[in-house]
Amino acid sequence: IPAYNEARFIGACLASLKVQDFTESFEIVVADNNSTDGTGTLASKLGARVVFEGTPGVCSARQTGTVAARGDIIISTDADTVFPRDWLTKVWAGFVEHPDAVAVAGAVEYMRAPWWGKLYAKALFGSNNVRYKRTGKVGYISACNTAFRKNAWTGYNTQLTQGGDEFALLSQLKEKGRIIFQRDNIVFTSSRRMHKGLWYNIFVTIILYYGIDYLFGRITGKSVLGSYKPIRHEQFSFSKIKTAAQAVSAIMVAVLGLSIATHHVSAGSIYHRTRTGLVTLQHHIPHHLPHNFPHNFINRE
Numbered sequence: 001i002p003a004y005n006e007a008r009f010i011g012a013c014l015a016s017l018k019v020q021d022f023t024e025s026f027e028i029v030v031a032d033n034n035s036t037d038g039t040g041t042l043a044s045k046l047g048a049r050v051v052f053e054g055t056p057g058v059c060s061a062r063q064t065g066t067v068a069a070r071g072d073i074i075i076s077t078d079a080d081t082v083f084p085r086d087w088l089t090k091v092w093a094g095f096v097e098h099p100d101a102v103a104v105a106g107a108v109e110y111m112r113a114p115w116w117g118k119l120y121a122k123a124l125f126g127s128n129n130v131r132y133k134r135t136g137k138v139g140y141i142s143a144c145n146t147a148f149r150k151n152a153w154t155g156y157n158t159q160l161t162q163g164g165d166e167f168a169l170l171s172q173l174k175e176k177g178r179i180i181f182q183r184d185n186i187v188f189t190s191s192r193r194m195h196k197g198l199w200y201n202i203f204v205t206i207i208l209y210y211g212i213d214y215l216f217g218r219i220t221g222k223s224v225l226g227s228y229k230p231i232r233h234e235q236f237s238f239s240k241i242k243t244a245a246q247a248v249s250a251i252m253v254a255v256l257g258l259s260i261a262t263h264h265v266s267a268g269s270i271y272h273r274t275r276t277g278l279v280t281l282q283h284h285i286p287h288h289l290p291h292n293f294p295h296n297f298i299n300r301e
Contacts, residue, residue, distance in 0.1 A: 076165065
């Protein structure tokens with residue numbers, strides 16, 4: 001778990017990992033990427049093994065965390081992400097059922113996402129699943145829900161930023177063997193960047209950083225723009241569609257999303273943030289999380 005100034009979210013992340021129904025042993029490694037808000041200290045108090053990485057960048061943090069990890073299977077995720085109780089069990093089952101697999105990847109839903117963000121997630125992972133079902137090949141993996149065998153990993157490219165821990169890792173793993181995609185193994189992650197607006201996410205996040213800068217970095221060996229500015233708060237007012245062009249783009253996303261099968265999960269909200277910044281467990285976590293779980297996940301005071 002790479003973490004830069006994630007004290008607001010790391011408690012909920014670790015709490016949901018501590019109540020997994022997985023019966024085998026596992027360790028939680030947090031790579032503190034030079035945080036200034038006490039993220040590393042908080043993670044350590046909550047039982048995680050914390051390693052420090054002073055070089056800014058998610059790939060550098062993931063590199064340090066993966067090298068430090070003792071297990072044979074590494075699971076990449078994020079500090080602003082929470083998990084159903086059976087998440088690790090499903091990941092493990094993927095490797096058991098497919099012993100030739102070098103990686104097992106799952107899907108993502110965004111908490112408190114604007115409506116177009118929800119459609120984006122369904123379209124992205126739905127289309128990924130369709131391709132996987134038809135061809136056996138995976139076109140995309142998320143850095144917050146991907147497991148891989150450590151002996152199939154040759155290292156992150158620490159000169160890359162956005163996409164380096166997803167596209168570059170996927171390309172590396174494809175050369176090593178089979179990748180399994182589990183559409184029904186979903187994690188819930190923050191949508192904080194989505195609240196910058198639809199146009200911002202299309203042109204800045206996706207096209208500029210994940211597209212142009214990543215491709216340029218793969219060619220030249222180094223990112224030009226560097227990491228995009230971190231967002232360490234979550235806005236609760238959804239961005240409004242203000243122009244006709246935005247509306248057309250949103251409709252196109254919606255049409256694509258309608259073609260993707262939806263899914264349903266069930267359970268209750270479980271966490272409550274205290275004034276100290278720590279997260280306490282309110283209720284026993286059932287086997288699955290509810291479809292509306294992201295909207296009630298954290299009560300911020």
